[in-house]
Every structure is written in C-alpha cells, then in structure tokens.
Amino acid sequence: MFISPAYAQATGGADGGLTTLLPLVLIFVVFYFLLIRPQQKRAKQHREMLGTVRRGDKIVTGGGIMGTVTKVVNDDELAVEIAEGIKIRVQRSLIASVQSKSKPASGDATPAPANEAGGGGLLGKLLGGGKK
Numbered sequence: 001m002f003i004s005p006a007y008a009q010a011t012g013g014a015d016g017g018l019t020t021l022l023p024l025v026l027i028f029v030v031f032y033f034l035l036i037r038p039q040q041k042r043a044k045q046h047r048e049m050l051g052t053v054r055r056g057d058k059i060v061t062g063g064g065i066m067g068t069v070t071k072v073v074n075d076d077e078l079a080v081e082i083a084e085g086i087k088i089r090v091q092r093s094l095i096a097s098v099q100s101k102s103k104p105a106s107g108d109a110t111p112a113p114a115n116e117a118g119g120g121g122l123l124g125k126l127l128g129g130g131k132k
Contacts (some may be wrong), residue, residue: 052091053078056102062094 053059057069059080067082073089081087 050095052101053092053095053098058099059090059095060097061090061098062096064096065090066099077086092110 004048014114034049049091053069057071058066059069059078060081065082065088067080067088067090069078070081070087071079073079076092078090078092078095079087080090
C-alpha cells in the first residue's frame with residue numbers, strides 16, 4: 001500500500017489560538033488609527049462648524065449652492081441669500097463648508113489670538129517674529 005496512515009499528528013497547542021487571533025487584532029488596530037479615528041475627528045469638526053454658523057457667514061451647501069446667511073431661523077434652518085434679493089431656506093445639517101466667517105457681534109466678542117502671523121509661538125521666535 002502506498003499511503004501510510006498518519007498516527008501522530010501535531011495538534012494545535014494553547015498558543016495556536018493566540019497566533020491565529022493576533023492578525024485580526026492588528027488589522028482592527030490599523031483600521032482604527034487609519035480610518036475610524038480620523039473620520040470621527042472630521043465629523044466632530046463639522047459638527048462644531050455647523051454650531052458656529054451665524055448671520056453674515058458665506059457658506060456652501062451640500063448641493064454646491066453658495067450664499068450668505070441672512071437669518072438663523074431656528075436650530076435646524078437658516079435663511080441664505082444666494083443672489084441679490086433671492087433667499088432660500090437651508091437645513092443647517094446640509095452645509096458643506098463655511099467660506100468666510102463674519103466678525104462676531106459686539107455682545108459675543110472673543111479676544112483675538114495672541115500669536116498673529118509670524119508673531120508668536122516657537123516658530124515665530126525662531127524666525128525673528130518674537131517680542132518687538
């Protein structure tokens with residue numbers, strides 16, 4: 001007979017299960033740091049941007065319509081002027097980006113950042129833009 005029966009075959013030991021699970025864990029870690037985490041950060045930035053939209057901001061909607069916010073109707077809707085005398089109502093969640101922010105009203109003024117262009121920070125000090 002040409003085929004001999006195999007009497008003693010190695011069985012998977014305790015580390016056999018661990019070595020088969022390790023690639024799956026590594027793939028999940030790579031997916032988390034390369035895909036999931038950056039997407040969560042982008043979504044958080046978009047939510048913050050939508051929360052700070054106010055009258056006078058120039059926006060672009062998800063459909064590509066550009067306009068200026070003329071009125072915040074409620075928490076979910078904005079009135080946007082897309083041409084002189086033409087206003088539309090847009091859902092806040094459909095705003096794709098804010099092109100230029102208007103200056104805050106006198107009641108909610110925030111202080112200007114301390115480090116203007118080339119003026120502060122470590123890089124500004126290294127390049128000679130430190131104290132004047």
